[in-house]
Amino acid sequence: MSDTAAILEISPFDDLLGLALREAEGDSIAGVVEIRPELTQPIGMVHGGVYAAIAEGLASLATNRRVARRGAIALGQSNACTFLRPISAGQIHALARPCHRGISTWVWDVEMSDDAGRICAVCRVTIAVRERGAR
Amino acid sequence: MSDTAAILEISPFDDLLGLALREAEGDSIAGVVEIRPELTQPIGMVHGGVYAAIAEGLASLATNRRVARRGAIALGQSNACTFLRPISAGQIHALARPCHRGISTWVWDVEMSDDAGRICAVCRVTIAVRERGAR
Amino acid sequence: MSDTAAILEISPFDDLLGLALREAEGDSIAGVVEIRPELTQPIGMVHGGVYAAIAEGLASLATNRRVARRGAIALGQSNACTFLRPISAGQIHALARPCHRGISTWVWDVEMSDDAGRICAVCRVTIAVRERGAR
Amino acid sequence: MSDTAAILEISPFDDLLGLALREAEGDSIAGVVEIRPELTQPIGMVHGGVYAAIAEGLASLATNRRVARRGAIALGQSNACTFLRPISAGQIHALARPCHRGISTWVWDVEMSDDAGRICAVCRVTIAVRERGAR
Numbered sequence: 001m002s003d004t005a006a007i008l009e010i011s012p013f014d015d016l017l018g019l020a021l022r023e024a025e026g027d028s029i030a031g032v033v034e035i036r037p038e039l040t041q042p043i044g045m046v047h048g049g050v051y052a053a054i055a056e057g058l059a060s061l062a063t064n065r066r067v068a069r070r071g072a073i074a075l076g077q078s079n080a081c082t083f084l085r086p087i088s089a090g091q092i093h094a095l096a097r098p099c100h101r102g103i104s105t106w107v108w109d110v111e112m113s114d115d116a117g118r119i120c121a122v123c124r125v126t127i128a129v130r131e132r133g134a135r
Numbered sequence: 136m137s138d139t140a141a142i143l144e145i146s147p148f149d150d151l152l153g154l155a156l157r158e159a160e161g162d163s164i165a166g167v168v169e170i171r172p173e174l175t176q177p178i179g180m181v182h183g184g185v186y187a188a189i190a191e192g193l194a195s196l197a198t199n200r201r202v203a204r205r206g207a208i209a210l211g212q213s214n215a216c217t218f219l220r221p222i223s224a225g226q227i228h229a230l231a232r233p234c235h236r237g238i239s240t241w242v243w244d245v246e247m248s249d250d251a252g253r254i255c256a257v258c259r260v261t262i263a264v265r266e267r268g269a270r
Numbered sequence: 271m272s273d274t275a276a277i278l279e280i281s282p283f284d285d286l287l288g289l290a291l292r293e294a295e296g297d298s299i300a301g302v303v304e305i306r307p308e309l310t311q312p313i314g315m316v317h318g319g320v321y322a323a324i325a326e327g328l329a330s331l332a333t334n335r336r337v338a339r340r341g342a343i344a345l346g347q348s349n350a351c352t353f354l355r356p357i358s359a360g361q362i363h364a365l366a367r368p369c370h371r372g373i374s375t376w377v378w379d380v381e382m383s384d385d386a387g388r389i390c391a392v393c394r395v396t397i398a399v400r401e402r403g404a405r
Numbered sequence: 406m407s408d409t410a411a412i413l414e415i416s417p418f419d420d421l422l423g424l425a426l427r428e429a430e431g432d433s434i435a436g437v438v439e440i441r442p443e444l445t446q447p448i449g450m451v452h453g454g455v456y457a458a459i460a461e462g463l464a465s466l467a468t469n470r471r472v473a474r475r476g477a478i479a480l481g482q483s484n485a486c487t488f489l490r491p492i493s494a495g496q497i498h499a500l501a502r503p504c505h506r507g508i509s510t511w512v513w514d515v516e517m518s519d520d521a522g523r524i525c526a527v528c529r530v531t532i533a534v535r536e537r538g539a540r
Contacts, residue, residue, distance in 0.1 A: 006177040013182035016151070016173045038151045041195060041211075042141040047148035048195075048211035049188020056183040060176060076176075076183035078483060078531070080215035080350050082377055082396060084370045099381075099392055100354045107352055107392065109379070111369075122369055122377065124394055126352060126483070213348060213396070215485055217512055217531060219505045234516075234527055235489045242487055242527065244514070246504075257504055257512065259529055261348070261487060276447040283452035286421070286443045308421045311465060311481075312411040317418035318461040318481035323454020330446060330453075346446075346453035350485035 003132065007064040007073055014057035017050060021061075024095060029062035033092045045086040046120070052081045055110035055123035058096040063106045063127045074127045077105065081123040090115040096125075104129055138267065142199040142208055149192035152185060156196075159230060164197040168227045180221040181255070187216045190245035190258035193231040198241045198262045209262045212240065216258040225250040231260075239264055273402065277334040277343055284327035287320060291331075294365060299332040303362045315356040316390070322351045325380035325393035328366040333376045333397045344397045347375065351393040360385040366395075374399055408537065412469040412478055419462035422455060426466075429500060434467035438497045450491040451525070457486045460515035460528035463501040468511045468532045479532045482510065486528040495520040501530075509534055 010019060017039065022030035033039070033054055041047045056079050063074035093113045100107035110123040145154060152174065157165035168174070168189055176182045191214050198209035228248045235242035245258040280289060287309065292300035303309070303324055311317045326349050333344035363383045370377035380393040415424060422444065427435035438444070438459055446452045461484050468479035498518045505512035515528040 003178055009177065011176040011182060012173050013175060013184060017184075038147050040148060041146040041192075042144065042199075043138055043208070045210075047146060047188065048191040048214050049148060049152075049184060052187030052191070052214055052216070053182065053184020056187070057176075060183075064177075073178070075180075075221065076218050078215070078217045079183050079187055080213070080394070080485065081187070082213045082370075082394065083211050084372070084377065086210065100352075100389065102354070107354065109392075119370065122379075122394070124350070124352065124392070215350065215529070217505075217529065219507070219512065235487075235524065237489070242489065244527075254505065257529070259485070259487065259527070273448055279447065281446040281452060282443050283445060283454060287454075308417050310418060311416040311462075312414065312469075313408055313478070315480075317416060317458065318465075318484050319418060319422075319454060319458020322457030322461070322484055322486070323452065326453040326457070327446075334447075343448070345450075345491065346488050348485070348487045349453050349457055350483070351457070352483045353481050356480065 004068055007068055011057060013053065017053055019054060019057055027062065028095060028097045029058050031058050031094045035089055035092060044088045046092065048081065048083055051112050051121040052079055052123060054092065054094050054112065055079060055081065055125050058094055058110060059108035059125035059127055062096055063129065067129050071132050072129050073132045075130055077126040077128040079123060079125050081121055083121050085118055085120045087114045087120050139203055142203055146192060148188065152188055154189060154192055162197065162201065163230060163232045164193050166193050166229045170224055170227060179223045181227065183216065183218055186247055186256040187214055187258060189227065189229050189247065190214060190216065190260050193229055193245060194243035194260040194262055197231055198264065202264050206267050207264050208267045210265055212261045212263040214258060214260045216256055218256050220253055220255045222249045222255050274338055277338055281327060283323065287323055289324060289327055297332065297336065298365060298367045299328050301328050301364045305359055305362065314358045316362065318351065318353055321382055321391040322349055322393060324362065324364045324382065325349060325351065325395050328364055328380060329378035329395040329397055332366055333399065337399050341402050342399050343402045345400055347396045347398040349393060349395045351391055353391050355388055355390045357384045357390050409473055412473055416462060418458065422458055424459060424462055432467065432471065433500060433502045434463050436463050436499045440494055440497060449493045451497065453486065453488055456517055456526040457484055457528060459497065459499050459517065460484060460486065460530050463499055463515060464513035464530040464532050467501055468534065472534050476537050477534050478537045480535055482531045482533040484528060484530045486526055488526050490523055490525045492519045492525050
């Protein structure tokens with residue numbers, strides 16, 4: 001698979017998590033992950049790194065979908081998560097919305113909720129946009 | 136395995152990543168992860184979520200090692216990573232150092248480097264310390 | 271002025287910035303700051319610390335307005351700003367919206383815009399809620 | 406004063422805070438701010454925005470001192486502070502150390518302590534380095 005095709009698909013690590021995409025309005029993107037034992041910390045709650053990874057994966061993919069056509073690629077620059085509600089079962093429902101679409105950076109707000117719609121984590125992800133030849 | 140024992144061991148998700156602990160001085164803790172294809176984003180670089188997960192796992196475990204004996208447990212509160220150097224092979228070498236050891240929160244600085252010692256990512260992780268009955 | 275009255279008013283540092291409150295819907299709160307030379311960095315753009323301070327001030331005040339009646343007080347725990355567009359004149363228009371209203375923490379998203387409505391900075395502020403006798 | 410000279414000096418907002426520079430080793434930079442009533446929140450503790458502003462000011466100035474000679478300028482990109490200990494008197498002692506010195510970004514760790522050397526706040530500041538003609 002060429003780089004151009006690859007950056008428009010779920011990445012290997014997102015696949016390991018079990019991330020499945022859901023469509024969303026405009027430039028937003030959504031996804032769900034089924035909670036299973038391998039995604040938890042010692043007492044059965046979803047591991048904080050899972051939320052960070054989902055947010056990173058969705059923000060990167062959604063940015064790539066907009067910038068790949070002009071020969072650019074998304075590279076994560078920072079990822080800041082706040083954990084609000086520990087959960088241990090069901091699905092994680094993630095929605096990523098852009099709050100800045102610049103030439104060299106996109107900034108995303110990602111909200112993750114449980115099956116009852118209660119927010120479990122919020123992440124702010126900054127994605128650098130680089131020319132593909134320049135990386 | 137009881138909760139008390141579980142929170143002193145590598146968690147299921149850290150195990151999925153392949154995190155292996157290394158001892159470090161004082162309250163610090165270290166770990167390594169072998170880079171393999173399942174841990175990457177679309178063009179073969181380590182996925183940002185992997186760094187966040189390693190940082191979260193080490194900070195949580197190291198906090199639990201200090202607070203478990205008094206009946207408390209570590210719960211991640213926030214995790215902020217800055218990605219500095221994309222890498223695609225070798226090992227990720229992580230070192231977590233506490234920068235605050237409070238009654239209700241511990242704050243950790245986690246630095247992740249490649250095999251040549253170059254910093255790839257830095258994360259600041261805030262861990263809430265809660266009574267185990269109170270969670 | 272008693273502590274209870276004080277925590278419901280603009281603080282001394284917010285006053286130094288020139289923060290003026292504007293009402294907003296529900297638990298949200300808004301404010302404006304007139305840009306003047308003392309608020310800038312060396313080349314006349316608004317200093318990043320000004321955005322952080324406005325976000326901190328609004329989030330703290332709005333939290334206090336909800337928790338003061340039950341004898342609690344807001345104490346800033348973390349403040350993370352991303353700067354998106356440098357500006358040098360006019361007003362900074364800030365809107366703070368709660369994204370989590372917990373027992374022990376409130377989390378706020380603060381968006382700051384210029385006179386044309388373009389976003390200049392976004393901040394995520396975590397406010398700890400403590401009993402007033404306990405601080 | 407030319408831009409080149411201005412970016413090597415304390416900025417107007419840093420001056421409003423009362424920031425005084427102290428030399429430090431290597432690329433690090435230090436500063437102190439005398440706590441006075443105008444820098445506080447409603448109950449007399451240092452306002453969180455003050456810590457963020459000090460961190461932003463020191464990181465920007467120290468970056469400019471390294472990049473100005475090659476025609477570049479520092480522009481704040483993000484600023485994340487964690488508040489650890491509220492204080493109300495004496496001086497804030499700040500030390501900013503670079504943890505990344507890249508072509509397009511510098512990342513700084515800033516630690517702020519009270520007169521007794523106890524850490525009050527830690528901030529991570531990312532500074533974008535731009536060509537001066539390009540801003």
